[in-house]
Amino acid sequence: MANSSSYYVPAQSPWPIMGAVGLFLMAFGAGTLISHGSPGGWLLLAGILTIITMLFGWFGHVINESMSGLYSEQMDRSFRQGMSWFIFSEVMFFGAFFGALFYARVLSVPWLGGEHFHHLSTHEVLWPDFKAIWPLVTTPAGIRTEAMPWQGLPLANTLLLLSSSVTLQFAHQALEQGHRSRVKVLLGSTVLLGFLFLSLQVFEYHHAYTEMGLTLKSGIYGNTFFMLTGFHGMHVFLGSLMLSIMWLRVMKGHFNAHQHFAFLASAWYWHFVDVVWLCLFVFVYIL
Structure with a gap:
């Protein structure tokens, strides 16, 4: 475990922007699907797959940090x-x-x-x-x-x-x-x-x-x-x-x-x- 007085600062990560892109594709795809039909369905599916990829990737990144003992009690309170x-x-x-x-x-x-x-x-x-x-x-x-x-x-x-x-x-x-x-x-x-x-x-x-x-x-x-x-x-x-x-x-x-x-x-x-x-x-x- 990390020292209780330390605070781990994560490095830059691609997962937040990937999540934003996935949510945009889901919203835009759903709206397009309702208005124009099938093209929106592919965008919606792409958004869902992007979100799933982001979740597994981001969770995996945080899990590796946690299992490496990088998180302190202060980080736990932040979570x-x-x-x-x-x-x-x-x-x-x-x-x-x-x-x-x-x-x-x-x-x-x-x-x-x-x-x-x-x-x-x-x-x-x-x-x-x-x-x-x-x-x-x-x-x-x-x-x-x-x-x-x-x-x-x-x-x-x-x-x-x-x-x-x-x-x-x-x-x-x-x-x-x-x-x-x-x-x-x-x-x-x-x-x-x-x-x-x-x-x-x-x-x-x-x-x-x-x-x-x-x-x-x-x-x-x-x-x-x-x-x-x-x-x-x-x-x-x-x-x-x-x-x-x-x-x-x-x-x-x-x-x-x-x-x-x-x-x-x-x-x-x-x-x-x-x-x-x-x-x-x-x-x-x-x-």
């Missing part, structure tokens, strides 16, 4: 503060999306329905058949869709994520108690549950598009549904990758009862993702 602020930024990220959902449901829809006005309301002029109820399953263009029920796949995915938090918590406790074989099984189960969640979400999206008519063109309901669940799915994918790397590290003999912050940081992130899903399940699917 904890950095992860805390990162999760806080994610809270603000989803807070904005939930705010948009709140604005549409609680403010915009009643206003359009003339709830706060006694004179001729907007919808009577622009949209005579408008009904101020949520979800809006009919758009002004006449496109009709179905609302996604909370039973079935959404409920199954909720149980999967809740189970994954339980297995991850027990894996953390096993690591602190020195039961490495138990950690391998429990952490591996968490990773499998995460990827199973993603698989069921893909099936849910396919069902929504092909059988329910619920698409990104389905007005404000379709937009908010796919925006919230889609971005959450992206975070589940990222969390699953992080936990996969932690599982590989456990298999290689990394971590001990007192030094395992990378494992702990990934667990923080995963529990945060689970809490967001519970909010989604209540406000998007049930209410």
Whole structure:
């Protein structure tokens, strides 16, 4: 271990700029895919592959530094503060999306329905058949869709994520108690549950598009549904990758009862993702 009074200053790294490029390709590719079709899909795929490469490369770089004993207690505190602020930024990220959902449901829809006005309301002029109820399953263009029920796949995915938090918590406790074989099984189960969640979400999206008519063109309901669940799915994918790397590290003999912050940081992130899903399940699917 490095001296507790020292502070390791990392050298210049290509990983941050690679991550920025990957996020740009993902955002630009997703937008192009929605607007123009297949060309955007290749850009989106390139962005995803860039992010995966960046994650494995950057994690590997930090792992090598940590295993070389370059990090001090002060560096450990920096990691904890950095992860805390990162999760806080994610809270603000989803807070904005939930705010948009709140604005549409609680403010915009009643206003359009003339709830706060006694004179001729907007919808009577622009949209005579408008009904101020949520979800809006009919758009002004006449496109009709179905609302996604909370039973079935959404409920199954909720149980999967809740189970994954339980297995991850027990894996953390096993690591602190020195039961490495138990950690391998429990952490591996968490990773499998995460990827199973993603698989069921893909099936849910396919069902929504092909059988329910619920698409990104389905007005404000379709937009908010796919925006919230889609971005959450992206975070589940990222969390699953992080936990996969932690599982590989456990298999290689990394971590001990007192030094395992990378494992702990990934667990923080995963529990945060689970809490967001519970909010989604209540406000998007049930209410």
